[in-house]
Amino acid sequence: MVACGAAPEKPKSKPVEPPEVREAAMVSKACDAGKVASCAKLAALVRDGRGTEKDDARASELFGRACDAELGEACVELSVMLDEGRGVVANDERATTIFERACEAKTASACRNLAFLLEKGRGVAKDEARALTLFEQACTGDDAVACNAFGLHLEAGRGVAKDEGRAAEAYGKACTAGKAVACANLGFLHERGRGVAKDEARAAELYRKACDGDVANGCNELGALVREGRGIAKDDDLAAKLHARSCELGNATGCNNLGYAFEKGRGVAKDENRAAELYRKACDAGEVIGCGNLGDLLVHGHGVAMDEARGAALYAKGCDAGLGVWCKKLGLLHEIGSGVDKDLAKAAAYFRKACDAGDAKACEKFRPASKPEAAEDDEPADKKPDEGDGQPASAGAR
Helix, strand or coil: CCCCCCCCCCCCCCCCCCHHHHHHHHHHHHHHHHHHHHHHHHHHHHHHHHCCCCCCCHHHHHHHHHHHHHHHHHHHHHHHHHHHHCCCCHHHHHHHHHHHHHCCCCCHHHHHHHHHHHHHHCCCCCHHHHHHHHHHHHCCCCCHHHHHHHHHHHHHHHCCCHHHHHHHHHHHHHHHCCHHHHHHHHHHHHHHHCCCCCCCHHHEEEEEHHHHHHCCCHHHHHHHHHHHHCCCCCCHHHHHHHHHHHHHCCCCCHHHHHCCCCHHHHCCCCHHHHHHHEEEEEEEECHHHHHHHHHHHHHHHHCCCCCCHHHHHHHHHHHCCHHHHHHHHHHHHHCCCCCCCCCCHHHHHHHHHHHHHHHHHHHHCCCCCCCCCCCCHHEEEEECCCCCCCCCCHHHHH
């Protein structure tokens, strides 16, 4: 007979631990058993707070244990923490010593980090020649960051004879290894035919790869090619989106170019107020073309209250940076006394400066003024949002 009543309860299953928690427990046990490679792995988990509590001090201690056992990558990680003061007191000198030891053991990333310290003179006497040697050594060891840095030196001729062909090779190696900013740098050379055959279609491919890797300048440069239909189909809508992405990622020139799209209604609805906001953002971030473009809106009262004096001051920023178009515009204001004192001698000086900078219209005006010409009449079809832009970023930003 079967007794009546409730069915027996099924035993409760234990909760399943996340894989990272199990991994942390396993490597911790192995580290305690003296396996230093596991100590290095545990250090990375502890530093990042994956599967265990985040603890920079413990991470640095574990990296130190592995470094003492001559694990080169552990030494690199410990040195980075020393350099940044994470979990330990910042100590560039000790970081340099450890990088030296790991570099001697042929750890490419250690050589690269030591090169950056030597380049900047942090924790060691500044030595750009040795830094360059170490960048090349680390690049030979397939360190993508080092290849990009080596390319920058070769392209600019810093500490070495300028060699854009070799720079392209170094950028190509870094790009293939996944260093997105190197793809943008290689794209820059292909776009202009410097060190490699000019190939705008290839440049567009490389800029797209960089943009996909959230490299702001890659998005901006691809946007410029798309806007102009060079190497890729012309598409104002896509160009505006690319410049917007560049601006979101912090690129001042991207903000300027998005402002230009709003001012002209290219790929977006025309909105001079929005254009002024973006030009101001670009100008505040150091993009002098943005300053000049904002100056145009202020001088003519487009999207903002007219303020010729402030517009003239912004033209002066562009002129001081060597951009002839803004020198010419400042000369026009002095010629008619708009926002500045009427001064034909100053006007002529600015026209000459603009002419020397390559502005053909300014060369035509470089003569004693006879009939004043209004700035509005000279308002420019020649305003180019990318004028002077496109140079690779400095190594410190990479």
